[in-house]
Amino acid sequence: MNLSRLNWLDQVLIPSLSAAMRAAWIVPWVNALLATDFFRPSGVTLPFWIPLLILFAGSALAQALSESVAGRIAAGLLGVLVALGVVRLLVPASGEGLGPWLQDLYRQAVNWREYAPTVWVVFAVAAGLWMRAITIDWSEMEPLRKGFLTGVIALALLILVRGTRYGLNLGLIDGIMEAVLVFIASAMSAMALSDISRTLRQSMRTSGLAPRLGRFWYLVVVGVVVGVVAVGWLATYVVDPGSVRSVIGWFSPVLNLIRDVIAYVIMGIAYVIFRLLAPFIDWMNSLVREQAEEEATTVVEEASEEISELVESGEFAFQIPPWVETLAVIVVVAVVLVLFIAFLRRRFVSSKGGIQETREVDWSWGLMKEQIGQWWDRRRPQRRAEFVPLDDPEDPRAAIRQTYRRLLTLTGERGLAHRRGQTPSAFARSLGRRLPDLDPAVTNLTRLYYFARYAPESPTAEDVNSARAALAQAEKVLFDYEAAETSSDSPEAGSLRPG
Known part of the structure; x- marks a missing residue:
């Protein structure tokens, strides 16, 4: 060609x-x-x-x-x-x-x-x-x-x-x-x-x-087209309404039996419900005055007679105009076509380079349950972590920062917590004023924390050991402080106080 x-x-x-x-x-x-x-x-x-x-x-x-x-x-x-x-x-x-x-x-x-x-x-x-x-x-x-x-x-x-x-x-x-x-x-x-x-x-x-x-x-193209048309033509005779009705007629005894069983079950449930509600309904009816019942009955009878007369005379017949039916059909078809076109545009996307992108939907019950569970977990209030997780705990910077976090935890447990917005230097000075014996260790650990956090060069192993030694010294002072506070609050200690 x-x-x-x-x-x-x-x-x-x-x-x-x-x-x-x-x-x-x-x-x-x-x-x-x-x-x-x-x-x-x-x-x-x-x-x-x-x-x-x-x-x-x-x-x-x-x-x-x-x-x-x-x-x-x-x-x-x-x-x-x-x-x-x-x-x-x-x-x-x-x-x-x-x-x-x-x-x-x-x-x-x-x-x-x-x-x-x-x-x-x-x-x-x-x-x-x-x-x-x-x-x-x-x-x-x-x-x-x-x-x-x-x-x-x-x-x-x-x-x-x-x-x-x-x-x-x-x-x-x-x-x-x-x-x-x-x-x-x-x-x-x-x-x-x-x-x-x-x-x-x-x-x-x-x-x-x-x-x-x-x-x-040519034979393949013509054969496929003719075959599809022929199969579709034959399928119309197989699945036409008459054939479907005849097939359903074969199973009509079974379908009728299922229908009767369902009807009896529903009637039994309705009977039990109305028997349980009968005393309540009778009590409600007894509260209504007899005169009101007679007036309501009279109004209903008169209205029923008027409606019956209108229906018999043909004046009450209501018919939707043909143009309303046509307009409703047009609106329904337009909505269906708009939704279909929107689906196609979301599923098939063409880029400027001529590349065709096809979006497939991967759906299963397991995936749906997993997504619903994740959505439900996100809606539940979760407790915020005390500290941001560190990338590598073995890194010298991370090791010193972890040591400083341990100091924050120890002081917080003993009522000396770090206040929101307080810098590490200000926190170290406040601890030094409260516990003078804690000042050297906290000052050294704070200096190493600043170095690990902001210095361009990485801390050495000696710096890590120095930070851990400062933390050990701070732990000893804090434990002594806690023991002193506990002994001062006990009844025996109170009886030995002067005055």
């Missing part, structure tokens, strides 16, 4: 099949929307060839004009003319000539008294298709995959909301199956050709040669 065929593959086959894939689900949705009683004039239908032509021609034109800023602006502004042309083809308007047609179109667009104008739907669909056509990159696999997932969800919602009546009106099959078959066939073909194109481009970049597409390639 030469370069011209490669361009023909990338610029004709893949864009046309991708456009057909998108048009296969857009056309039924638009026609189902326009068939409701919410829009006027009625009877407007969107042919399959219009979105197909807009997507294909728009992408080709945008690619041809993408070399300059003016060309891109012109491609965007041309979408307004394309949307007006689609409105001219689909929306009926009285008057001959451009002026009368625009006037009648304007009257339809501003008439919101009873129904919504169809012209806005047609214009929005055409403009959206053109905008998508000039911004999409057919050579990338990711837009194809996102378009396929979006189409699957859109067709499933259409079948769920509006049934299987709306298709493409191509005359192949009646109903939604026509759109489903065209969607699957075009999507599978587009993704297969996109893989072939990517393989050819990669081969040309690495070796400068592109492999020839022989019969085997």
Whole structure:
């Protein structure tokens, strides 16, 4: 395959099949929307060839004009003319000539008294298709995959909301199956050709040669597409509602038995509950005055008679307007599509360098329990550590700092704790005033602590030994202080005090 065929593959086959894939689900949705009683004039239908032509021609034109800023602006502004042309083809308007047609179109667009104008739907669909056509990159696999997932969800919602009546009106099959078959066939073909194109481009970049597409390639692609469509076609007959109902009918005796057992269990529980609550209910009823009961009964009977008369005469019938139902369906579909698009954007992220990042979700019950446990542990109030952990206790700096921390612990246990915001020098002076015998050891240990904490050179082993000797001397003084305090507080010591 030469370069011209490669361009023909990338610029004709893949864009046309991708456009057909998108048009296969857009056309039924638009026609189902326009068939409701919410829009006027009625009877407007969107042919399959219009979105197909807009997507294909728009992408080709945008690619041809993408070399300059003016060309891109012109491609965007041309979408307004394309949307007006689609409105001219689909929306009926009285008057001959451009002026009368625009006037009648304007009257339809501003008439919101009873129904919504169809012209806005047609214009929005055409403009959206053109905008998508000039911004999409057919050579990338990711837009194809996102378009396929979006189409699957859109067709499933259409079948769920509006049934299987709306298709493409191509005359192949009646109903939604026509759109489903065209969607699957075009999507599978587009993704297969996109893989072939990517393989050819990669081969040309690495070796400068592109492999020839022989019969085997074509047979595999066509066979896979036809096989998937055939299997899907057969699956529709296997899982259609009639078949499902017949299968459920086989198990109806078992299901009925389970239903009866559950009903009896619920009735038994309800009976026990009401038997337990019966005395309380009777006591509450006895507190109500008889006159109030009679008045309430009279009011209820009169209201029931009035409601019955209204229902019989048909005046009480309440029916939701069709446009409210249609608007609710549109809102639900819009919310679902927005959530789906947001999920795709979070899962698939493309960088500027062309690298595709895929975010996978790793979920299991064990992982969920572990994360819930970690979250619960973080919510529990935890006691703050007394000191910041040291990196390496064997390091001379860490050893001296650990020795000084031991001094802080010993003094704190004996009521001589270090105050918040107090510097080590001020703390040493306060200890010296309280215990003069402690001053030499604390002063030496404080000096070594400053040296280990802030000096650029590392302390020596002699400094570590000196700090530990100072701590041992401080411990002896503090133990003597504690013993003296204990003996002075004992009753025997108190009896020996003078005076």
